[in-house]
Amino acid sequence: MERQMLRASLERLNETNKLKECKVEVDPKYEMGAVLKYYNNETPILFNKVKGYNTKAIGGMFGDREIFYDMLQTSHEERIYKFMDAIANPKPTKLLNDGPIKENIVKRNIDVSKMFPIPTFHEKDSSSFITAGIVIIRDPETDKRYTAVRRLQVNGKDNLSILIASPKLTNQIKELQKKNKELEVAVILGYDYTFLLASQVSSSLYGVDKYEIDSALRGEALELVKCETVDLEVPAHAEIVLEGTIPANQSEIEGPFGELMGYYGGVAEHPIIRVSGVMHRNDPIFQVSFPCREEHLSNGLIREVELFTETNKMVDVKDVNVTIGGGCRFHGIVSINKLSKGDAKSAIIGALSSSKDLKHVVIVDEDVDIFNGREVEGILATRVQASKDIVTIKGGLGTGLDPSHNLESISDKIGIDATKPLGESKERFDKAKIPGYENIDISKYF
Ligand SMILES: Cc1cc2nc3c(=O)[nH]c(=O)nc-3n(C[C@H](O)[C@H](O)[C@H](O)COP(=O)(O)O)c2cc1C
Structure with missing residues (x-):
C-alpha cells in the first residue's frame, strides 16, 4: 500500500x-x-x-x-x-x-x-x-x-x-x-x-x-x-x-x-x-x-484561506467561495453574520485586499448558500440597489490572465453589498416557508 x-x-x-x-x-x-x-x-x-x-x-x-x-x-x-x-x-x-x-x-x-x-x-x-x-x-x-x-x-x-x-x-x-x-x-x-x-x-x-x-x-x-x-x-x-x-x-x-x-x-x-x-x-x-478553470481549484482553495482571513479581520465571516466560474481567482462570494450597518462595505475592503487577482466580490448574509449560483443570482436580483450597494475602484492591480484590460494587469474592481438591511426592514427579506418542507419524504408520492 x-x-x-x-x-x-x-x-x-x-x-x-x-x-x-x-x-x-x-x-x-x-x-x-x-x-x-x-x-x-x-x-x-x-x-x-x-x-x-x-x-x-x-x-x-x-x-x-x-x-x-x-x-x-x-x-x-x-x-x-x-x-x-x-x-x-x-x-x-x-x-x-x-x-x-x-x-x-x-x-x-x-x-x-x-x-x-x-x-x-x-x-x-x-x-x-x-x-x-x-x-x-x-x-x-x-x-x-x-x-x-x-x-x-x-x-x-x-x-x-x-x-x-x-x-x-x-x-x-x-x-x-x-x-x-x-x-x-x-x-x-x-x-x-x-x-x-x-x-x-x-x-x-x-x-x-x-x-x-x-x-x-x-x-x-x-x-x-x-x-x-x-x-x-x-x-x-x-x-x-x-x-x-x-x-x-x-x-x-x-x-x-x-x-x-x-x-x-x-x-x-x-x-x-x-x-x-x-x-x-x-x-x-x-x-x-x-x-482550464477546474484544474485551478487547488489554487482557489488556498485563495479561500486568504479571502477568509482578510474579511474575517473586519467582520464575522461564515463562509467564502472563490468560484470555479471565475477561474478560482477573479470572483469571490462571502457570507457574513451582519452585526452593524458598515459590515458589508468593510468586508468588501477586506476581500479586495486579499489578492490582486480578485476582481468582483459579493457579500451576502449567512442565510445564503454561496455555493449555489442560482440562489446567489436571486439574492443579487432582490437585495441590491446599484446606487448605494456597489463600490467601484478604478485601475487597481489585476492578473495578466484577464484579456479585458489588454493584458496590462491593471483592472477595475467591484464590490457588491447584497446583504439585507438591519432593523425592522430586514423582515421584508424573510423567505416564504412551507411548513414541513425540510422533512418531506418525496418517494412517498410516486
Ligand atoms: C494547473 C496549474 C497551472 C499553473 N500554471 C502556472 C504557470 O504556468 N506559471 C506560474 O507562475 N504559476 C502557475 N500556477 C499558479 C502557481 O502554481 C501558484 O500561484 C503558486 O502558488 C505560486 O507560488 P509562488 O507564490 O511561490 O510563486 C498554476 C497553478 C495550477 C494549479
Whole structure:
C-alpha cells in the first residue's frame, strides 16, 4: 500500500469509485485534452493507451472539491482551519537514501518528448506543454526553496521554457542571471492532492517552505530523496522528475498557449530550463492538467484561506467561495453574520485586499448558500440597489490572465453589498416557508 504521491491517490480513487479508466488509444495531440474537457476536468481519468507511447497518463484529478476534502481528510466546514493550521505550523520533511523515483535514472540522450506523452491542447498552442509539473527552485543566495506549478513549453529534446508568473521570482532570476549564476531546478510529476495544495500557498504572503507545509497537511513527514544531477530534494514516491538548470542569459519565445480562462495568453521571452537528468518509476504515469478553470481549484482553495482571513479581520465571516466560474481567482462570494450597518462595505475592503487577482466580490448574509449560483443570482436580483450597494475602484492591480484590460494587469474592481438591511426592514427579506418542507419524504408520492 502506497502512502504518498500519485499511486496512493490512485488507490483511494479506485476505492471510492472515482477513477475512470480510458482503455481506447488517445492521441496526446488534442484528443486527450478534448476528453478531459468533456468531463470538465472534474473526473479523474487514467489514459491506459496513449498513441505513440508505452507510458500511461492521468488528468482531471484536481477539479472536484469533494475529492479534495476526502483526500485531505477534511470537510467543507473544517477546510479553511485545517489549511491555516498547516501554513502556520509547518512540519519537517524526511530525507531517505533511496525511493521508487530512483528506479530509473537517465543522464544521457535525454529527449523528453520521446520519453513522455506531453500533450498539445489547443489549435494555436506553440508546442506541446507540461502543465502539471511542480517546479522546485532553490534560491542560491538565501537557500530557500520555492515550489509551484509552472507551465513548461517543449522547445527541443532537453530544452523547456518556463513561465513564472511571480514578478518577485522573475526579478530574482534576472538579478542572478546578471551575475551569470545558474539556478538549479527540478520538475515533479505524479504527486498527490496534499502536495499540489501545499504548492499553491503564495510565497510572498507566507514565505515558508511548502514542502514543510505539505508535511503538516498530510500529518506525516513528506519523504524526499536527493536528485542525481542537481542539489535539490524531491518526493521519493513521485512518478517522474526532470532535473536541470535555468542558465544565465538564455531565453526563448513562449506561447501562444490557451490558458486558464480559455483565451490565448501573451507571447513573450521567458527563461529556459536545460534538462540534465530524468528519474522515473517503473511504468511511470505522466500527469496532465488540462488548462482550464477546474484544474485551478487547488489554487482557489488556498485563495479561500486568504479571502477568509482578510474579511474575517473586519467582520464575522461564515463562509467564502472563490468560484470555479471565475477561474478560482477573479470572483469571490462571502457570507457574513451582519452585526452593524458598515459590515458589508468593510468586508468588501477586506476581500479586495486579499489578492490582486480578485476582481468582483459579493457579500451576502449567512442565510445564503454561496455555493449555489442560482440562489446567489436571486439574492443579487432582490437585495441590491446599484446606487448605494456597489463600490467601484478604478485601475487597481489585476492578473495578466484577464484579456479585458489588454493584458496590462491593471483592472477595475467591484464590490457588491447584497446583504439585507438591519432593523425592522430586514423582515421584508424573510423567505416564504412551507411548513414541513425540510422533512418531506418525496418517494412517498410516486
Ligand atoms: C494547473 C496549474 C497551472 C499553473 N500554471 C502556472 C504557470 O504556468 N506559471 C506560474 O507562475 N504559476 C502557475 N500556477 C499558479 C502557481 O502554481 C501558484 O500561484 C503558486 O502558488 C505560486 O507560488 P509562488 O507564490 O511561490 O510563486 C498554476 C497553478 C495550477 C494549479
